[in-house]
Amino acid sequence: MTDEGGTGGLAPDYIDPVRGWRTWLVVQGHDGARLASVSFPALWPRRRRLSAECGRGFHTGAGPPLRVEHRAPSLDCSCGIYATWNVDRATQIADCATARFRDCLGRPVLGAALGEVALWGTVVECAHGWRASYAYPARIYVLAPSYGRRSQVASAFDLAADLRNYGVPADALDCHSSLEIRRLLAADQAERAA
Amino acid sequence: MEIGRPQRQYEIEPLEEPVPREEPDELPVPDREPATPALDPVPS
Numbered sequence: 001m002t003d004e005g006g007t008g009g010l011a012p013d014y015i016d017p018v019r020g021w022r023t024w025l026v027v028q029g030h031d032g033a034r035l036a037s038v039s040f041p042a043l044w045p046r047r048r049r050l051s052a053e054c055g056r057g058f059h060t061g062a063g064p065p066l067r068v069e070h071r072a073p074s075l076d077c078s079c080g081i082y083a084t085w086n087v088d089r090a091t092q093i094a095d096c097a098t099a100r101f102r103d104c105l106g107r108p109v110l111g112a113a114l115g116e117v118a119l120w121g122t123v124v125e126c127a128h129g130w131r132a133s134y135a136y137p138a139r140i141y142v143l144a145p146s147y148g149r150r151s152q153v154a155s156a157f158d159l160a161a162d163l164r165n166y167g168v169p170a171d172a173l174d175c176h177s178s179l180e181i182r183r184l185l186a187a188d189q190a191e192r193a194a
Numbered sequence: 195m196e197i198g199r200p201q202r203q204y205e206i207e208p209l210e211e212p213v214p215r216e217e218p219d220e221l222p223v224p225d226r227e228p229a230t231p232a233l234d235p236v237p238s
Contacts, residue, residue: 012207049213075200084197120206127198132206136213167214 017118019138020083020130021090024114026142026159027107033154033162035113035137036104038093043105046166049134051121054079073124073131080124080131083117087185089128090114091178094143110154113163113170114181115140140170141185 024035024044035044044050052072073080084090094114103109121133140163142156156172163170171188175181 011205013204014206015208017206017208017212047214047216049211073203075203082197089196118212120208120211122203123206124203125201127201129197131197131200134211136211138212 017120018083018123018130018132019116019118020085021087021114022083022117023090023093023112024137024140025104025109026111026113026154026163027104027109029107032165033110033159035140035163035166036107041105044135044137044166049136050081052080052131052133052135071122072133073122075124078131080122080133081117081119081135082129082131083119083135084129087114087182088178091181094178094181111142111156111159113140113142113159137166137168139168140166141173141181142170143181144172144174144176 023038025038026033027036027043028034029043034046036042037044042050054070054072054074054077070077070079084093091114094112116138117135118138119130119132119135123133124131140160142160142163144156156174160170160172173181173184175184
């Protein structure tokens with residue numbers, strides 16, 4: 001993934017980015033905490049969009065597998081930057097990620113976060129989420145150390161403070177279960193809507 | 195991440211990308227352009 005590229009001069013269908021949910025690992029960067037993708041070795045840059053590239057060029061449509069160079073995302077591939085429609089699926093991923101990873105891209109994993117992400121460019125809408133060519137975090141929630149039975153090496157409050165360098169709201173979630181995440185996020189959204 | 199089968203594809207081109215700008219105190223101080231030397235008056 002890079003931060004290069006464009007929409008290729010096509011007339012857009014929409015002008016408002018879609019907003020979905022996703023999970024990140026929080027890793028040690030050279031200058032503080034950074035967000036990293038869970039299932040792909042990508043660091044999310046600060047104050048610059050993340051751009052998708054298809055590293056596989058692997059066509060998964062009907063017929064035999066065929067390597068085809070294409071811009072990410074493609075309907076017939078699994079490439080792109082992922083987000084889910086609702087927080088429940090992102091929470092399920094957080095359950096796995098927080099228990100599984102100890103390092104990422106050669107950097108120690110400091111914790112895990114979930115949050116809202118803006119997606120734009122070419123967007124593939126799927127049954128439960130989207131894959132897109134560009135993305136940037138819109139809101140970050142750092143999970144408490146006790147979440148997912150991991151021993152987080154930094155406090156969620158310290159990580160949230162550090163992640164505010166992305167220029168978007170970042171808060172700590174004092175939660176111990178998926179149910180608590182949903183309850184706290186619902187309360188937070190209700191408070192913001194009031 | 196399991197997000198199910200693709201349904202459709204579209205293009206979104208925001209008028210302004212949802213990427214926060216640098217804070218003013220985070221911007222690098224630009225190098226100052228050297229002052230343009232005053233032109234000598236042209237003798238008439």
